[in-house]
Amino acid sequence: MAEITLTGVEKRYGALRVVHGIDLTIAQGEFVVLVGPSGCGKSTTLRMIAGLEDISGGQVRIGGRVVNDLPPRKRNISMVFQNYALYPHMNVRDNLGFGLKIAGQTPDMIAKRVDEAAQILGLADLLDRTPAELSGGQRQRVAMGRAIVRHPDAFLFDEPLSNLDAKLRGQMRAEIKKLHQQVKTTVVYVTHDQVEAMTLADRIVVMRDGQIEQVGTPMQVFNHPANIFVATFIGSPPMNLLPGTISGGAVRLADGSAVPVPPRLTGRAAEGQAVTLGIRADDISPVGHGLSQDGPGAELDLSVVLAEPLGMESLIYTRVAGQEVQAKLYGPRLVNPGDRLTFRLALDRAHLFDAASGRSLEAI
Amino acid sequence: MKRVRGMVLWVATFLLMVVMCVPGLWVILSAFRPNREILAKPPVWVPETLTLDNFGKIFGWGAEQIAIPVGSYFLNSMVIALTSTVIALGIGMAGGYAFARFRFRGKNSVFLGLMLLRTVPGIALSLPVFMLWSRLGIIDTKLGLIIVYVSLNVPFTIWLIDGFFRQIPLSLSEAAQVDGCTRWQAFWKIEFPLAKSGIASAGVFAFLTSWNEFALASQLTRSTDSKTLPVGLLDFTAQFTIDWAGMCAMAVIIIVPALILTFLVQKHLIAGLTFGGVKG
Ligand SMILES: Nc1ncnc2c1ncn2[C@@H]1O[C@H](COP(=O)(O)OP(=O)(O)O)[C@@H](O)[C@H]1O
Numbered sequence A: 001m002a003e004i005t006l007t008g009v010e011k012r013y014g015a016l017r018v019v020h021g022i023d024l025t026i027a028q029g030e031f032v033v034l035v036g037p038s039g040c041g042k043s044t045t046l047r048m049i050a051g052l053e054d055i056s057g058g059q060v061r062i063g064g065r066v067v068n069d070l071p072p073r074k075r076n077i078s079m080v081f082q083n084y085a086l087y088p089h090m091n092v093r094d095n096l097g098f099g100l101k102i103a104g105q106t107p108d109m110i111a112k113r114v115d116e117a118a119q120i121l122g123l124a125d126l127l128d129r130t131p132a133e134l135s136g137g138q139r140q141r142v143a144m145g146r147a148i149v150r151h152p153d154a155f156l157f158d159e160p161l162s163n164l165d166a167k168l169r170g171q172m173r174a175e176i177k178k179l180h181q182q183v184k185t186t187v188v189y190v191t192h193d194q195v196e197a198m199t200l201a202d203r204i205v206v207m208r209d210g211q212i213e214q215v216g217t218p219m220q221v222f223n224h225p226a227n228i229f230v231a232t233f234i235g236s237p238p239m240n241l242l243p244g245t246i247s248g249g250a251v252r253l254a255d256g257s258a259v260p261v262p263p264r265l266t267g268r269a270a271e272g273q274a275v276t277l278g279i280r281a282d283d284i285s286p287v288g289h290g291l292s293q294d295g296p297g298a299e300l301d302l303s304v305v306l307a308e309p310l311g312m313e314s315l316i317y318t319r320v321a322g323q324e325v326q327a328k329l330y331g332p333r334l335v336n337p338g339d340r341l342t343f344r345l346a347l348d349r350a351h352l353f354d355a356a357s358g359r360s361l362e363a364i
Numbered sequence B: 001m002k003r004v005r006g007m008v009l010w011v012a013t014f015l016l017m018v019v020m021c022v023p024g025l026w027v028i029l030s031a032f033r034p035n036r037e038i039l040a041k042p043p044v045w046v047p048e049t050l051t052l053d054n055f056g057k058i059f060g061w062g063a064e065q066i067a068i069p070v071g072s073y074f075l076n077s078m079v080i081a082l083t084s085t086v087i088a089l090g091i092g093m094a095g096g097y098a099f100a101r102f103r104f105r106g107k108n109s110v111f112l113g114l115m116l117l118r119t120v121p122g123i124a125l126s127l128p129v130f131m132l133w134s135r136l137g138i139i140d141t142k143l144g145l146i147i148v149y150v151s152l153n154v155p156f157t158i159w160l161i162d163g164f165f166r167q168i169p170l171s172l173s174e175a176a177q178v179d180g181c182t183r184w185q186a187f188w189k190i191e192f193p194l195a196k197s198g199i200a201s202a203g204v205f206a207f208l209t210s211w212n213e214f215a216l217a218s219q220l221t222r223s224t225d226s227k228t229l230p231v232g233l234l235d236f237t238a239q240f241t242i243d244w245a246g247m248c249a250m251a252v253i254i255i256v257p258a259l260i261l262t263f264l265v266q267k268h269l270i271a272g273l274t275f276g277g278v279k280g
């Protein structure tokens, strides 16, 4: 177990910079998830921590030790790859014990550790099979087993669940979480799936174009997105965005209607400033069918464009100030396109961003 | 309908095999028949007498003897074929790995160049090689032939082995390095065992090329110091006669080790040919 510190870490391929100076401290035992759209440099960052990629600039420290020039084997980390990377010519037992054998451990020691890992991951009956004889979920478990037998300082995961079907992914997600609670080793986990990030992380690092957009607990990132990118990337469906200007403590939308937002949001905004009002679908609901009915709100009469019933809730597409907006209706109730309903916007849960920079105007 | 198709395919395959195998079988059969029966007119299709005399003649335990140092030829062939194969495999592994794994300037041109080398017919090289080798004083030495065979085989071994390394995901070597291996250990413990069938096939092809090669060997060798078995076949031709029976017996001596080798690595060879074949 160890703390991992990145200071100004950069990656360049020739003139192309794919990671632009990342600063991040991962506490001992913490589960940190790097999340962001494909190609944003998550894997590259993780591979620089692992030593599989040269570090073009800055410093990586594991447990206080600068590891920039150390090969992977001297960093005492283990890694789970997207394609599992199990050794096809070895059975599960040898796959699990490979690292210990290389390290020169005694056969007794190896057997003990392999059994221990097999116990934790429920692999005891599969030890004599080869990877080709395993299902996707079992391979995934072996890959995790191989990571834990060595008792490393940190686990690195690179999109470990993306090759599994949806059901198995949910199961394995829970297993990874349980595993972490059991072994309490530092974890750096890469994914492009915000649901995985939200469910697994102690802290989420949202990345875009080789830069960190926001670092925070899942709740911080969800409730207080630092900018429009984070606001729309985290949460499903993506947050609704309505352009407007500040006018007398309210946001005046494109059609001239004024939405009175809490002073907490406008505190840092100037009169006449171009802004973007952000509000999640969960916070726009027909009256009587929302999550919260108290607190500041605004009521609007809107007509339904499309309704997608999901059982206990429905996703409703409607228009506000000429802009398509998604809303949620809680409770089983049938609505049809063309219905005119009164929607309540839970404005205490709204977000306000500077239109030019995209940054949140919320005073924290 | 399906059955008919199957039958047709089977018959076609059989006919093709017959066409391919008959000359070989004829040679093997002739090795065990007296010369007069081979040369009989009209031809004797089914052997009337089978004999080991032809081999006796060559090995020197028959009544009739011809002075052919088959032992030296065999030894030369073995030394030359094995040495050149081992070297070609070594270079093929290093080169194949480099082409499959590393990025470097001019990689594609170098690779294309190597492949183009294969298009030059060996015989076109014989004169320049002869002149060069005589300057260097390595005519009629095993070394001279070994160099020739290594250079003939290297493009092929690199190409084949490159295809095999390409199919091994990079993450396996990376996982091994994270697991505590040096790059060198990761190669020998993970990538090499997985490419083994490819390397074995490359080895068989290289060995057979060297073992069977005649055109260049006949130019570059003179004496028992370096003459190989295929060149030794010429010893059976005199000015006006050809000892077909002896020649066939000698041919069998050449074929047998090649067959044994092929059988030994047959499993790898099949895996190798199909596995390597789909690399695109
Ligand atoms: N060897 C390379 N040469 C040039 N660019 C690369 C190389 N490897 C990755 N990249 C680029 O670096 C960026 C980040 O890649 P990566 O870290 O794999 O993204 P992610 O894991 O977030 O999807 C991508 O735009 C990718 O095209």
Ligand SMILES: [Mg+2]
Pocket (backbone or CB within 6 Å): A042, A043, A044, A159
């Ligand atoms: Mg990636």
